[in-house]
Amino acid sequence: MRDRGDLTKGADQAMSDLLQYDPAAADAVLDAAARETVVQRLVTARETLLGDLTDPPTSTSFNPLDIDFVDWPEKMLADDTELSRIEETASAFRDQNDEIVLLGIGGSSMGPRALFSALCDPFHNERPRQARGDSPRVYFEGDNLDNNSLVALLDRLAQLAGRRWALLVTSKSGNTLETAVALRVFLAALESRCEDPAEVPGALAVMTGAESRLREMARTIGCENIFSLPERIGGRFSILTAVGLLPAAILGLDIRQLLAGALATTRRFRETDPGNNPVLDHAATSITAEEHHGLSIRVLSVWTKALEPLGLWHDQLLSESLGKDGRGATPLTVVNTRDLHSRGQQHQDGRRDKLITNLLIDDPGSTPLVIPARADDSDGLNRLAGRTMPELLGAAIRGTNQAYAQDRRPTADIRLPRLDEFTLGQLVQMLMLSVTLEGYATGINPFGQPGVEGYKRQMHKELDG
Ligand code: PA5
Numbered sequence: 001m002r003d004r005g006d007l008t009k010g011a012d013q014a015m016s017d018l019l020q021y022d023p024a025a026a027d028a029v030l031d032a033a034a035r036e037t038v039v040q041r042l043v044t045a046r047e048t049l050l051g052d053l054t055d056p057p058t059s060t061s062f063n064p065l066d067i068d069f070v071d072w073p074e075k076m077l078a079d080d081t082e083l084s085r086i087e088e089t090a091s092a093f094r095d096q097n098d099e100i101v102l103l104g105i106g107g108s109s110m111g112p113r114a115l116f117s118a119l120c121d122p123f124h125n126e127r128p129r130q131a132r133g134d135s136p137r138v139y140f141e142g143d144n145l146d147n148n149s150l151v152a153l154l155d156r157l158a159q160l161a162g163r164r165w166a167l168l169v170t171s172k173s174g175n176t177l178e179t180a181v182a183l184r185v186f187l188a189a190l191e192s193r194c195e196d197p198a199e200v201p202g203a204l205a206v207m208t209g210a211e212s213r214l215r216e217m218a219r220t221i222g223c224e225n226i227f228s229l230p231e232r233i234g235g236r237f238s239i240l241t242a243v244g245l246l247p248a249a250i251l252g253l254d255i256r257q258l259l260a261g262a263l264a265t266t267r268r269f270r271e272t273d274p275g276n277n278p279v280l281d282h283a284a285t286s287i288t289a290e291e292h293h294g295l296s297i298r299v300l301s302v303w304t305k306a307l308e309p310l311g312l313w314h315d316q317l318l319s320e321s322l323g324k325d326g327r328g329a330t331p332l333t334v335v336n337t338r339d340l341h342s343r344g345q346q347h348q349d350g351r352r353d354k355l356i357t358n359l360l361i362d363d364p365g366s367t368p369l370v371i372p373a374r375a376d377d378s379d380g381l382n383r384l385a386g387r388t389m390p391e392l393l394g395a396a397i398r399g400t401n402q403a404y405a406q407d408r409r410p411t412a413d414i415r416l417p418r419l420d421e422f423t424l425g426q427l428v429q430m431l432m433l434s435v436t437l438e439g440y441a442t443g444i445n446p447f448g449q450p451g452v453e454g455y456k457r458q459m460h461k462e463l464d465g
Pocket of ligand 1: 105106107108170171172173174175176179234235236237320449452
């Protein structure tokens with residue numbers, strides 16, 4: 001584990017700890033001269049973006065300007081107050097509860113869900129407390145209007161007579177219907193769970209914006225666990241604020257390492273040249289593929305099931321940031337090798353409209369399973385006996401990408417040395433910076449999501465008559 005001194009290393013971090021971006025296979029297919037022009041645009045866009053971090057911002061016409069996520073990791077690590085408060089609250093929630101219900105939608109839910117899936121045991125909720133690292137089970141709700149799902153969780157909680165559970169509620173606006181109605185429902189359940197009404201405020205933590213109805217409601221209840229979400233960080237960029245950090249800390253994850261990883265990425269983004277700058281290089285490949293080759297679908301191909309929610313988080317990031325004014329590439333997450341047996345046909349042989357980015361983990365972490373030999377060999381697999389599951393996966397990754405290359409279908413690789421807090425912090429910051437930089441370079445405001453208002457307006461009309 002790194003100590004605090006290491007957190008300032010940034011761009012000098014040992015290469016073996018750092019995320020790598022390799023566009024070589026895409027470069028073999030994409031127009032090199034066009035890419036060079038895009039790189040120059042991105043270098044200029046980086047200046048503009050960095051100018052917007054100054055107070056007052058110097059360069060932009062973007063409104064809203066939800067840009068504070070860029071330097072947020074550094075600020076959080078430098079001023080310990082907020083981080084310590086998150087850790088103290090997390091520790092109390094861990095100690096006092098067997099279950100946590102996290103209410104939120106979109107950016108207020110997908111980040112914590114991605115961290116949970118990537119960094120916790122896949123059977124976390126099924127394991128006994130000690131095997132869960134002494135942390136509570138976690139359930140996600142308030143991200144739909146799904147009666148069955150709500151009823152099922154309420155039933156489950158009602159069956160846990162005598163056990164303590166708590167609510168974490170995240171809504172920056174504080175008035176998102178899905179989350180707000182779920183809070184009413186779960187608050188009623190919490191009030192009936194608590195024998196003493198005085199217990200209720202302590203079993204609730206709220207993450208919200210400065211002046212929201214949710215904040216007002218929390219105050220009315222007497223809840224003191226209120227975390228203010230930074231004004232200039234939008235929902236889908238909030239994974240490294242209390243939105244992601246409080247649930248992560250309750251699960252026993254090292255939130256300082258998440259921030260340290262993100263800080264390392266920001267420093268590389270600021271300091272390193274194209275060709276050695278994952279944020280800029282990823283944006284360059286993406287823009288070149290879309291503008292010069294018409295590749296308007298971006299496939300994020302993850303090769304472990306644990307990263308599917310991270311892929312869905314990225315789907316939101318790209319859709320809401322760049323899907324505006326009739327523009328913006330379409331994101332798609334695939335989990336391989338599973339989806340090679342569903343979408344694989346189209347990706348190998350269908351329309352030439354896709355850029356595939358593989359998300360690869362060098363060290364799987366768990367003990368490699370060895371394929372056993374069998375005396376009968378009736379399935380003919382003894383030829384693979386003694387080989388390990390990671391070896392098989394490696395062959396699948398190489399084979400898939402060779403097949404794409406043979407058909408001149410462009411792929412690029414994001415490579416993490418391992419899956420832990422430090423590498424995941426690097427990854428999410430890289431993806432958030434890259435999408436933002438792309439917006440700056442292509443003239444799309446990456447912040448705000450005005451299109452989402454459309455369904456809300458119509459739904460409220462329906463409800464209010
Ligand atoms: O990225 C965003 O800003 C959105 O996805 C929001 O997170 C989502 O709409 C939920 O909003 P709120 O946190 O205000 O409830």
